């Protein structure tokens with residue numbers, strides 16, 4: 001790994017392109033965000049997410065709008081926007097594709113996946129494909145190390161990746177094939193995702209499973225071997241069969257009885273089936 | 278052996294919804310807490326022995342008791358859901374599977390410290406987790422668990438889910454407060470401590486997701502129940518996260534004090550045909566350990582006694598195919614990238630560490646470089662403004678301590694002697710890049 005993997009793009013940053021989409025509605029939504037906090041300025045991070053959802057990046061007009069609503073200077077808002085890696089000054093594609101190259105994912109295959117995708121998409125780190133569809137970026141640990149190597153598309157999890165599944169994934173995204181996260185929802189656009197991060201839910205919380213195989217690894221083993229926490233003074237704290245749990249929950253169907261309720265098919269009794277997944 | 282409490286409902290259908298959570302006894306603890314005096318809730322959490330699960334292990338009940346109740350300003354609870362320490366992956370699956378466990382904990386904890394507003398500061402890079410948190414808070418509002426006069430108790434609370442924007446340093450509690458105030462996330466000078474002057478200069482408690490999520494079980498089952506698990510000074514159950522070269526990586530909820538040998542056994546062993554080389558007990562900021570340490574009790578005291586830290590119980594497992602130098606370089610690049618730039622030892626020091634490690638990895642260094650690395654680390658450790666700088670030195674000093682020969686092998690070999698394909702999950706699947 002001689003080449004510095006973090007080498008970043010030298011693509012120019014467009015200043016204003018004169019086609020800002022910040023509207024009266026955007027300003028009203030910014031005010032709504034500010035009103036959710038005891039002090040309005042606390043809404044600045046959500047407001048910058050909102051700017052990205054409208055503009056596809058943080059534009060000079062977006063910065064001015066935040067400044068106006070909060071009574072700050074543009075410089076004060078810029079100082080904040082440039083501090084955080086999720087705020088982008090160059091236009092982002094419909095799909096932001098992140099490959100975790102922090103140590104654990106890197107050695108488990110993340111470095112090779114990132115190299116493969118750079119070649120396959122003919123872009124460098126933090127660059128966008130010519131069709132404007134995909135922005136590729138290497139990312140830091142995304143709190144999913146038990147699913148390494150991990151990728152994120154518009155900040156949805158893609159677990160246990162290989163160079164092959166990674167190229168297939170980006171091909172599907174470019175072709176407009178519907179793509180679902182194994183631990184999340186159907187993939188929306190990056191702008192739509194940014195709107196949820198700003199604090200405007202999109203009603204998709206019920207899609208996807210409770211967790212994947214790794215999330216449930218310990219629990220399944222405990223169930224299999226009848227291990228529970230000690231029972232408490234009110235009888236709780238044990239397995240789902242304790243009396244604090246209503247009968248229908250205790251005897252209710254397990255996720256594995258219901259298709260699509262849980263990703264991964266491996267049972268803890270058999271060796272890791274990731275490679276076949 | 279395993280004691281699922283926080284994870285106990287994760288295999289229930291739609292466990293993230295209010296109806297499912299209530300079917301497994303959810304919000305019973307809130308009802309019980311609202312019948313208690315707030316001070317008695319604090320006492321119960323103190324008596325349980327719960328220590329912060331965000332890394333430092335500070336007693337949670339004691340932290341709450343520092344809030345000056347005679348201070349007329351509003352009080353705030355802030356949940357640290359920034360989970361970004363490399364290797365750490367417990368809070369995110371918890372909030373994905375059972376956001377209501379956290380929300381119930383938030384309401385009880387806020388009641389205990391008499392907070393008027395609680396914030397859940399969640400890292401921005403986890404869209405679906407944010408959706409589930411947003412929905413859980415809305416469901417709890419609709420059910421009357423959040424809002425005015427909660428369940429007729431006269432207690433009012435608002436809860437805000439706040440998405441961050443990508444910055445590891447915002448997990449540091451005072452940087453988090455600056456970020457939550459709409460600023461660059463840079464740590465604050467302490468004192469004053471957040472308990473006295475935190476968010477907006479008001480008394481503020483900041484706790485990790487898992488700490489707060491443990492509160493409902495404590496209230497429901499009692500402090501003695503909690504203390505019946507774990508060791509003398511490290512009580513209760515906790516989420517251990519195994520990742521890397523084990524057969525079944527994942528979340529394993531066990532009493533504090535279990536050993537890595539036991540956990541690896543539960544996870545089906547090290548991946549077939551390989552052996553343990555090194556591991557982190559609690560993320561990349563905790564000094565590396567080796568196979569020598571398989572029987573160390575994984576509690577605050579046990580891990581401390583062998584010169585590391587329990588941290589976030591992020592057990593990253595690396596087998597003999599992994600190059601220590603490459604691993605340490607990558608972590609160091611992370612710290613350099615995430616250094617907030619406020620203080621010189623960390624801002625300049627992490628930059629120099631990367632320069633030297635890059636040279637070493639290419640086999641172009643000398644043995645004197647190892648001394649320079651240790652010297653630099655000594656100058657960062659304890660002289661940085663916050664613990665990020667200290668953490669950056671942990672992989673370096675511990676790896677030189679345990680694997681000096683491997684650094685030297687890079688010089689004699691004229692580069693990295695390891696095959697980067699051998700350590701991948703697809704190594705045996707015949708894939709190539």
Ligand SMILES: Cc1cc2nc3c(=O)[nH]c(=O)nc-3n(C[C@H](O)[C@H](O)[C@H](O)COP(=O)(O)O)c2cc1C
Pocket residue numbers: 328329330331332333334335337357358359360361362445446447448449450451483484485486488489663664665
């Ligand atoms: C650089 C840095 C990053 C941190 N990241 C987190 C984090 O993501 N989540 C967390 O709970 N604590 C994190 N901490 C620890 C917090 O500062 C704080 O100690 C913790 O949130 C307190 O909660 P607890 O007492 O419940 O553990 C971090 C500390 C440092 C120095």
Ligand code: SF4
Pocket residue numbers: 446464615616617618619620621623624661662663664665666667
């Ligand atoms: S130690 Fe690093 S992260 Fe912490 S204040 Fe100094 S420069 Fe910032």
Ligand code: FES
Pocket residue numbers: 100101102103104105106140141142143144145148150363364365
């Ligand atoms: S190292 Fe990739 S998700 Fe943690």
